[in-house]
Amino acid sequence: MRQRVLLIRKHIALVVLVFSAVLLNGCARDAVIRDDLSGIQQLKQRLETPSAEDVFVVAHRTCWRGSAENSLAGIEQCVELGVDMVEIDVRETSDGELVLMHDETIDRTTNGSGLLATMSLGDVRELQLREEAGGPSAVLTDQIVLTLEEALLASKDRLLVNLDIKETLYDRALAIAESVGVADQIIIKMRAPADDPRLVNAEFHGRTYFMPIIRECTDDPERECSQSLSAAIPTYSKFDPIAIEVVNNTDAYLLDGVPAARALGGRLWVNTLGPRFAAGRSDDKSLKDPDGNWGYLIDHGVDMIQTDRPEALIDYLESRGARRAE
Numbered sequence: 017m018r019q020r021v022l023l024i025r026k027h028i029a030l031v032v033l034v035f036s037a038v039l040l041n042g043c044a045r046d047a048v049i050r051d052d053l054s055g056i057q058q059l060k061q062r063l064e065t066p067s068a069e070d071v072f073v074v075a076h077r078t079c080w081r082g083s084a085e086n087s088l089a090g091i092e093q094c095v096e097l098g099v100d101m102v103e104i105d106v107r108e109t110s111d112g113e114l115v116l117m118h119d120e121t122i123d124r125t126t127n128g129s130g131l132l133a134t135m136s137l138g139d140v141r142e143l144q145l146r147e148e149a150g151g152p153s154a155v156l157t158d159q160i161v162l163t164l165e166e167a168l169l170a171s172k173d174r175l176l177v178n179l180d181i182k183e184t185l186y187d188r189a190l191a192i193a194e195s196v197g198v199a200d201q202i203i204i205k206m207r208a209p210a211d212d213p214r215l216v217n218a219e220f221h222g223r224t225y226f227m228p229i230i231r232e233c234t235d236d237p238e239r240e241c242s243q244s245l246s247a248a249i250p251t252y253s254k255f256d257p258i259a260i261e262v263v264n265n266t267d268a269y270l271l272d273g274v275p276a277a278r279a280l281g282g283r284l285w286v287n288t289l290g291p292r293f294a295a296g297r298s299d300d301k302s303l304k305d306p307d308g309n310w311g312y313l314i315d316h317g318v319d320m321i322q323t324d325r326p327e328a329l330i331d332y333l334e335s336r337g338a339r340r341a342e
Contacts (some may be wrong), residue, residue, distance in 0.1 A: 245273025274317035
């Protein structure tokens with residue numbers, strides 16, 4: 017399967033190189049999506065075929081508005097909305113089970129308290145998830161903490177899945193995905209330089225999709241950051257990334273990297289979860305001024321957006337013809 021995907025990706029990369037000048041002038045190439053493919057196969061083909069006329073929508077921690085964060089109801093709501101991909105957070109219980117939880121503690125999202133790592137799966141299963149983003153005043157739902165296996169089964173043949181996961185759990189998470197039969201539906205991401213042994217020696221290469229996270233350096237730089245996006249992107253070419261996730265403080269940093277992302281043949285992923293991810297542009301600002309926020313990013317080459325407002329983003333994309341009709 018992966019060999020076939022790589023051949024398709026290489027062909028796509030050649031097409032992108034030929035048309036990159038046209039793309040950079042704001043004219044999108046048409047992605048030909050085969051109608052004879054199943055829904056999930058079409059979704060994968062769309063992922064592998066970047067197009068300014070088909071912006072991918074990624075729901076952060078599932079579609080939690082009106083349900084619960086990282087929940088089965090959140091996954092189901094994403095399916096109903098027509099979201100392309102869900103991002104889920106994975107942590108480990110004291111007895112070694114992988115479950116969906118963003119925080120180190122269970123305080124914010126459940127009716128319990130304490131460190132998740134000190135609790136068994138049985139302990140965690142007794143808890144109820146709090147509504148939406150949680151907090152002490154949030155209403156309790158009928159949703160329980162999911163295992164990774166349950167979340168992947170719920171997404172199988174319906175959604176692509178981005179795993180936000182600690183590096184020590186990569187191999188086990190991928191093994192679960194392979195056992196469920198969804199290894200070709202997930203993206204594993206890592207924030208590490210291309211020559212970092214953690215990335216070079218990772219065992220997920222060739223077994224699933226990969227996406228590096230590249231962060232713009234600030235006045236208080238972290239180790240995994242880059243001064244130049246255009247210089248950083250090509251260094252990942254040997255890993256055949258399906259997309260590049262960018263965390264930028266300035267517009268100039270993002271725009272500098274667009275040609276390199278196009279030449280690589282992958283999508284360009286930006287987060288609009290809050291102002292610190294995309295040079296001040298955010299979901300909240302997009303609700304008031306979509307053209308100046310989501311629209312600005314799309315106009316300048318972004319074709320994959322992670323959001324806490326998937327329904328509003330889908331509506332906006334459809335209104336401007338930037339989403340493939342299902």
